[in-house]
Amino acid sequence: MRLAKAETTVALVGNPNTGKTTLFNALTGLSHRVGNYPGVTVEHKQGRFELGQRGVRVIDLPGTYSLAARSKDELVAVDALLGHGVADVAPDAIIAILDATNLPRNLYLVSQLLELDRPLILALNMSDLARAQGIEIDHVGLSRALGVPVVPIAADRNEGLEALQDALERIISEPAPRTGNRAELPAPLNAATDEVQRVLEQAGGKLGWTPCRAEALRCLVDVDGEFEARFRALLGEEFQQAVAAARTKLPADRTPASVEAHARYSWIDDLVRRFVARPEQGRASLTRRLDALLTHRLWGSATLLLILAGVFQAIYSWSAPLMTAIEMAFARLGSGVEALLPAGPLRSLLVDGVLGGVGGVVVFLPQILVLVFFITLLEDCGYMARAAFLADRLLVRLGLSGKSVIPLLSSFACAVPGIMATRTIDSRKDRLATILVAPLMSCSARLPVYVLFIGAFVPDKRWMGGWIGLQGLVLFGAHLIGVVVAAGVLLVFKHTLFRGPTAPFLMELPPYRLPHWRNVVSRLIDQGRAFLVRAGSVIFAVAVVIWGLSYFPHPASIHEHYEQARASVTAPEVLAQLDREEAGAYLRASVLGRAGHLIEPVVRHAGWDWRIGIAVTSSFAAREVVIATMGTIFNVGDDATAGEGALREVLARATWPDGRPLFTLPVALSLVIFFALCCQCVATLAVIRRETGSWGWTGLTFSYMTTLAYFAAIVVYHGARWLGMGG
Amino acid sequence: MPTLDMLHPDSRCRVTQVLGEHAVSQRLMEMGLIEGSTVEVVRFAPLGDPMEVSLHGYSLSLRKSEASLVEVEQCG
Numbered sequence: 001m002r003l004a005k006a007e008t009t010v011a012l013v014g015n016p017n018t019g020k021t022t023l024f025n026a027l028t029g030l031s032h033r034v035g036n037y038p039g040v041t042v043e044h045k046q047g048r049f050e051l052g053q054r055g056v057r058v059i060d061l062p063g064t065y066s067l068a069a070r071s072k073d074e075l076v077a078v079d080a081l082l083g084h085g086v087a088d089v090a091p092d093a094i095i096a097i098l099d100a101t102n103l104p105r106n107l108y109l110v111s112q113l114l115e116l117d118r119p120l121i122l123a124l125n126m127s128d129l130a131r132a133q134g135i136e137i138d139h140v141g142l143s144r145a146l147g148v149p150v151v152p153i154a155a156d157r158n159e160g161l162e163a164l165q166d167a168l169e170r171i172i173s174e175p176a177p178r179t180g181n182r183a184e185l186p187a188p189l190n191a192a193t194d195e196v197q198r199v200l201e202q203a204g205g206k207l208g209w210t211p212c213r214a215e216a217l218r219c220l221v222d223v224d225g226e227f228e229a230r231f232r233a234l235l236g237e238e239f240q241q242a243v244a245a246a247r248t249k250l251p252a253d254r255t256p257a258s259v260e261a262h263a264r265y266s267w268i269d270d271l272v273r274r275f276v277a278r279p280e281q282g283r284a285s286l287t288r289r290l291d292a293l294l295t296h297r298l299w300g301s302a303t304l305l306l307i308l309a310g311v312f313q314a315i316y317s318w319s320a321p322l323m324t325a326i327e328m329a330f331a332r333l334g335s336g337v338e339a340l341l342p343a344g345p346l347r348s349l350l351v352d353g354v355l356g357g358v359g360g361v362v363v364f365l366p367q368i369l370v371l372v373f374f375i376t377l378l379e380d381c382g383y384m385a386r387a388a389f390l391a392d393r394l395l396v397r398l399g400l401s402g403k404s405v406i407p408l409l410s411s412f413a414c415a416v417p418g419i420m421a422t423r424t425i426d427s428r429k430d431r432l433a434t435i436l437v438a439p440l441m442s443c444s445a446r447l448p449v450y451v452l453f454i455g456a457f458v459p460d461k462r463w464m465g466g467w468i469g470l471q472g473l474v475l476f477g478a479h480l481i482g483v484v485v486a487a488g489v490l491l492v493f494k495h496t497l498f499r500g501p502t503a504p505f506l507m508e509l510p511p512y513r514l515p516h517w518r519n520v521v522s523r524l525i526d527q528g529r530a531f532l533v534r535a536g537s538v539i540f541a542v543a544v545v546i547w548g549l550s551y552f553p554h555p556a557s558i559h560e561h562y563e564q565a566r567a568s569v570t571a572p573e574v575l576a577q578l579d580r581e582e583a584g585a586y587l588r589a590s591v592l593g594r595a596g597h598l599i600e601p602v603v604r605h606a607g608w609d610w611r612i613g614i615a616v617t618s619s620f621a622a623r624e625v626v627i628a629t630m631g632t633i634f635n636v637g638d639d640a641t642a643g644e645g646a647l648r649e650v651l652a653r654a655t656w657p658d659g660r661p662l663f664t665l666p667v668a669l670s671l672v673i674f675f676a677l678c679c680q681c682v683a684t685l686a687v688i689r690r691e692t693g694s695w696g697w698t699g700l701t702f703s704y705m706t707t708l709a710y711f712a713a714i715v716v717y718h719g720a721r722w723l724g725m726g727g
Numbered sequence: 728m729p730t731l732d733m734l735h736p737d738s739r740c741r742v743t744q745v746l747g748e749h750a751v752s753q754r755l756m757e758m759g760l761i762e763g764s765t766v767e768v769v770r771f772a773p774l775g776d777p778m779e780v781s782l783h784g785y786s787l788s789l790r791k792s793e794a795s796l797v798e799v800e801q802c803g
Contacts, residue, residue, distance in 0.1 A: 065754075065757050065758060066754075066757045068753060068757065070750050070753075070754070101784070102783070102784050102785040103784075104759065104783040104784065105758065105759050105783050105785060108757055108759075221753075222749075222753065223749045224749055224750070225749075225750070255749075255752070255753075257749070257752065257753035257756060258745065258752070258756060258761070261753070261756035261757060261761050262756075262761060262762065265759070265761050265764075278784065287786075291769075291770075291779075295770060295772065295773075295779070296773075297773045298773075300773060301773050385788070388788075389772050389777060389779065389788045390772055390773060390774075392772065392776070392777050392790070393772060393774035393775065393776045393777070394774065396776075396790070402777075501750075501751075504750070504751045504754050504755075504789075504790075504793055505777055505788065505789060505790045505793065506754055506755065506758055506787060506788075506789050506793065507787070507788045507789075508785060508786065508787055508788075509779060509786040509787070509788050510785075510786075
């Protein structure tokens with residue numbers, strides 16, 4: 001007798017674009033948990049709902065067309081169905097969601113799911129759309145033939161959900177023996193599968209679980225697939241030989257995969273003939289008409305550019321006021337705390353460390369939410385696939401696919417949301433490559449740094465009646481260099497790290513649909529929370545550490561020295577100057593300041609002195625900090641907006657000990673290129689860590705970018721000097 | 728024998744064979760490009776690659792390099 005369990009696990013599985021997420025959200029409301037499967041980039045979503053007296057845990061599996069896993073990411077979904085996944089038990093029931101407007105291809109997965117011999121329900125989603133297109137599905141007949149419940153639903157309108165839950169309750173409480181119609185695989189394939197299964201069963205002790213027939217079939221058919229690789233790793237060469245021997249007994253004129261696909265599609269043809277009546281005309285004509293425009297040679301590309309420009313503009317301009325508001329709120333909070341506490345380490349920790357750290361996290365939220373909002377809309381309505389279709393050719397030579405175009409362009413505003421947007425890329429290799437180069441796109445935080453150095457040290461030469469200026473050209477070059485270097489880096493990765501065949505680009509172009517608000521809200525909550533909690537904690541911790549390094553040891557002797565100096569003056573501007581000098585003295589005496597002296601021999605190759613070294617080092621947490629740090633080091637004060645003009649003047653006057661000017665055009669250019677290429681952003685690194693689940697990829701991004709930036713700065717410095725651009 | 732990537736937009740064809748050994752051809756077949764399926768070429772992307780085809784009532788985008796594994800006979 002089976003004990004009544006308090007909680008039942010149900011897996012939700014289906015092809016991509018079938019409305020799986022919409023059904024998941026409709027069943028579970030907006031409360032669910034998102035995590036990552038260990039070692040892969042696939043996200044893992046669980047939710048709950050009540051079914052009578054029973055609590056039901058729903059696992060939303062990544063969309064898949066088949067159980068033939070060809071990558072670790074695809075294996076995740078299959079493993080969860082087999083009970084090797086996160087839960088370690090097979091689900092009590094499987095809900096397969098099918099697109100009723102596109103039944104034949106959806107039934108391919110069903111034919112494989114039926115062979116798992118688990119309680120199964122088919123949810124025929126978008127049955128309202130199918131009816132509107134004149135497609136008639138005899139779901140009662142289909143259910144009788146397959147021996148599983150078939151429930152028509154319209155997940156976006158909450159239609160049919162009760163019937164689905166009733167069917168679920170019945171199938172869980174009284175699991176009936178399965179008697180329905182299955183795809184009939186040819187006898188030689190079955191015999192060979194039996195042989196592999198026998199080998200697997202004999203090895204059962206070594207494995208710790210008894211592989212089912214579906215696993216044996218996948219080992220046999222998916223040559224060089226994930227299942228074969230897994231069992232070879234566990235059972236060794238002997239198993240490999242047994243599989244090879246079983247394969248020799250199959251007819252030699254076709255591949256096992258082709259035998260399987262044929263058998264399944266003839267089973268599907270038979271079902272479709274018996275239970276589906278559809279009009280001759282192909283897919284929805286609205287989609288056809290829209291695509292004639294949106295994938296048109298000229299208008300399609302123009303629309304894509306327009307949409308990209310719009311999204312980009314929105315990240316920039318919609319989030320800018322919110323970011324300013326957040327920064328102001330934290331500044332006000334900081335001065336509030338300053339008024340309450342006496343000067344000292346505690347006040348400095350709270351204001352500069354804690355509040356600065358939290359503010360540094362929260363400030364990214366507007367950009368992330370704006371981008372996630374647009375991406376969910378574009379994805380939900382079906383446009384994302386068209387964008388990838390249009391752009392694929394441009395990116396395929398770099399080893400990427402069209403799906404990388406939106407994450408990469410978004411990274412020009414900010415790499416943090418850009419990297420989060422790579423979740424729409426299903427090939428792991430493409431996704432990692434995109435994440436690795438996204439921080440090279442010149443983000444908005446680099447802009448103030450460029451403006452400072454270019455404005456101060458690049459001569460304001462103009463040509464063509466003032467339309468083209470040297471400063472503008474350098475600014476453009478600073479943005480372009482990231483793209484050029486990214487292309488080079490991708491080519492190198494393509495031939496080293498990500499060697500091997502390009503991932504296939506078989507992508508469905510789904511019919512256009514109206515996006516569902518619930519999916520948008522759900523994604524906003526998920527990604528906002530993922531950033532704040534997972535990435536935020538790392539960013540915060542680093543902010544506090546950097547604060548500590550730039551505060552301590554904070555010697556009392558400096559304070560005494562400036563107290564004495566202050567005692568003899570009364571003029572407020574002199575007092576303010578003394579305060580600024582005192583702040584500068586503390587920074588120069590801090591751990592970070594001493595490190596600046598230590599690294600001077602290293603940064604000198606790029607034409608920098610130890611003060612520039614400190615400013616650059618301290619900006620590794622967030623590059624825009626360099627302006628405030630320079631202000632403090634050069635005794636201008638750290639109020640960047642008020643002090644920028646003053647800072648430019650002070651920088652222009654700064655000299656080496658022997659009196660030569662410190663900031664020359666070559667030094668300014670070497671700084672610009674360093675900031676263009678260097679990975680000075682803890683938020684980006686924290687998000688890479690969160691999205692890849694690995695410190696290795698995070699470390700790689702940081703080290704390759706920093707190395708490139710350092711050597712590029714040296715080359716540019718010496719190059720510019722050689723060209724006679726001064727000191 | 729012509730392959731799918733050689734066809735012009737708006738032409739229809741029947742799949743006769745899917746070449747290639749493993750992963751890609753298996754994926755093509757799972758998506759419905761198997762012997763006997765009727766496929767319509769809808770369009771090529773503005774830069775000439777990938778292409779869009781329609782089969783089994785849905786639209787699929789694939790690169791020409793993948794389509795060249797699909798042998799077809801034209802049917803009007």
